Amino acid sequence: MTEKVKGHLYLIPVPINQHDNTSILLTKDKNIVEYLNYFIVENEKTARFYLSALNLCKPIQALDFKVLDSSTTHDAISNYLNPTLEGFNIGLLSESGCPAIADPGAKLVALAHQKNIKVIPMIGPSSVLLALIASGLNGQQFKFHGYLPTDKNERIKKIKSMENDSKKNHGTQIFIETPYRNQHVFNDLIVNLQDQTQCCIAVDITSSEERIQTKKISDWKKAGKLDLKNRLCVFLIKA
């Protein structure tokens, strides 16, 4: 008896900005998405919005959606990949950019490897990667820290430890923050980092408001107020 050919897990990028429904898929990848019936998504509403805008050849109502967000447990996803056993391919979508980076999608990808299901990533936007390459900071060694601690004292401790790490190992330190806290983080950077430390602020990447600037802390101090509140922002520092 031959084993049935298993379906694959496709990692499908979406635009970084959730209100943007421009396709950022290459044509060859869009052609693959056309044939998918099963989707695992961080947010069903934004996923439906995005897939509708692709003008797929079948109605959105005919598609099967399962949700994987930060509250989804390991147990809950244990049967999410079952359609692959019947030979169906599945698409994984996050709420913003590429899935499985700075979002809960990695859990499902790990499960796919355990079940010997082939994982195929599609090319798409990652704000972390785009910010790094556009920063001009060290792209040979870098570290992504995710979100900073919410407690101000802990946050300042973390900022200083990243600067020390960069001074010692010469790597770029990258982190993100929830949009409503960006302004506080920026102020903490200006006050707590050394004047010679390079700092890149990458705002609203891939949108028409995109603005990516790298300056020494001493120059950021001179540059005056920067309005970051409620804007998507990636921070990078290099001592």
Next chain:
Amino acid sequence: MTEKVKGHLYLIPVPINQHDNTSILLTKDKNIVEYLNYFIVENEKTARFYLSALNLCKPIQALDFKVLDSSTTHDAISNYLNPTLEGFNIGLLSESGCPAIADPGAKLVALAHQKNIKVIPMIGPSSVLLALIASGLNGQQFKFHGYLPTDKNERIKKIKSMENDSKKNHGTQIFIETPYRNQHVFNDLIVNLQDQTQCCIAVDITSSEERIQTKKISDWKKAGKLDLKNRLCVFLIKA
């Protein structure tokens, strides 16, 4: 007197495999490349090969190429951005994937920031990012180390220190190697990492030979020989 509007520096991705001339640009980005006359490239031959395949509306001979590779000094690039002062946009291309990550392009991007030239990254393939998302390993914290030391003892020391770091901080550790040394690195990982450590081997990403697999070291030992020689490879570990 009003200041002339400066040109921008576009970061243009190319396919990961140098012998692949499929366009990996989004249509909107290809339309921008159409209008560029100035290019700064890691390798002139591969850049010309790639741009020719885009079927630009002007002859390749009419374009201006400057080389920025690992032997190019800071002094040599000091005038590379001059066309932007006349309002011309410039494109930066590396030999593989996105520029300014694991290649010498970051020098030029840093110079652009110093000169207040707007830097605009285009969406494209990065083997490091694609390997990370497809690995199922921690995408909330990760560290990219570039190339490992060439000396075997130093390499083993580095491998063990990455495993310790991951055990302590739970982050994914990512590194690359020159293709002819991949097999040695793989053997060093199998022998020196602990059985429970997760290891992802991502081979020939974006090509038809792409193969991305994550297993515990104990399972890699059982999986038997893996032929990595002369294949493009990204390694990821998570303790």
